[in-house]
Amino acid sequence: MSDNILWYLEKFNLFEKLGMSCLSELGKKSSMVKYKKSDAIFIPDELQKNIFFLKKGKVKVSTYNKEGEELIKTILKPGEMFGKLPYSPGSEDNDYAFAMEECTVCFMPSDEFEKLIQTDAGLSAEVMKFVGMRLQKLERRVERLSFKDSKSRLIEMILDFKEDFGKRVGDEYFIEQTLSHKEIASLIATSRQTVTKLLNELREKELIDFNRKKLIIRDYKGLKAELVYKVM
Structure with a gap:
């Protein structure tokens, strides 16, 4: 052994x-x-x-x-x-x-x-x-x-990744990025185009930032506040 x-x-x-x-x-x-x-x-x-x-x-x-x-x-x-x-x-x-x-x-x-x-x-x-x-x-x-819209599914996925893989640096959380937009789309059951659009919207609001190597949660409370639960 x-x-x-x-x-x-x-x-x-x-x-x-x-x-x-x-x-x-x-x-x-x-x-x-x-x-x-x-x-x-x-x-x-x-x-x-x-x-x-x-x-x-x-x-x-x-x-x-x-x-x-x-x-x-x-x-x-x-x-x-x-x-x-x-x-x-x-x-x-x-x-x-x-x-x-x-x-x-x-x-x-x-x-x-x-x-x-x-x-x-x-x-x-x-x-x-x-x-x-x-x-x-x-x-x-x-x-x-089954019950949440694409935006909520994406944000909850990011928050889950923060818990499982995130490293806190000051007020921000760094998550090593290993998923492509296509893989994220598969994980949350939406299209790759929708994932790209939603990620860019969250980045424009300065809630997150991302590249091919990492995703950064810049405003954790602000990101959680974006959650919108809609019955599909």
């Missing part, structure tokens, strides 16, 4: 309450892999094989419609578990996962993870809690896409 893998699992939020014996078992059965930007971490045919834990970088989880258009479901941050999750309703069956930048991922066989869950009540409870939180996040996303 790699000491590096065990150290990482100790730092992982999902496992921080577990005893050393359970962590050691996880470490023995885990492997660590580095991915380059745009590498596929898994595709649907491989989804059932492993459970994944993101150590470093950002991961995009997507599916595709009948026309072959990408539908981005979520962007994962370090510390998250992904793949075919235990206790989940099976909504991941057609998912793809891609590295959005250089990523380091721990993974272990799904059947081995299931065995550990069955024998360790603490691990089982933490996984159930994690999956419950993931489902709540999915429900909020469905509500957002």
Whole structure:
């Protein structure tokens, strides 16, 4: 077992309450892999094989419609578990996962993870809690896409990214930009042209600024004040 893998699992939020014996078992059965930007971490045919834990970088989880258009479901941050999750309703069956930048991922066989869950009540409870939180996040996303206008969806996405990836510098928040306007459009279910138009409007109001490498929230309170909830 790699000491590096065990150290990482100790730092992982999902496992921080577990005893050393359970962590050691996880470490023995885990492997660590580095991915380059745009590498596929898994595709649907491989989804059932492993459970994944993101150590470093950002991961995009997507599916595709009948026309072959990408539908981005979520962007994962370090510390998250992904793949075919235990206790989940099976909504991941057609998912793809891609590295959005250089990523380091721990993974272990799904059947081995299931065995550990069955024998360790603490691990089982933490996984159930994690999956419950993931489902709540999915429900909020469905509500957002169903009932809110494009502007509100975009602003809430920016605010979510601020919580997950933002770094505060003075009164501003810096978010490393890894999404194209097309990918943002896929994430909030609108057109690329609408995303470009709305981002430019927010920049003209000096609420945000952006380029290919980063997005800056210049006026956090002002940006939140722009939220307009309209029934679609």
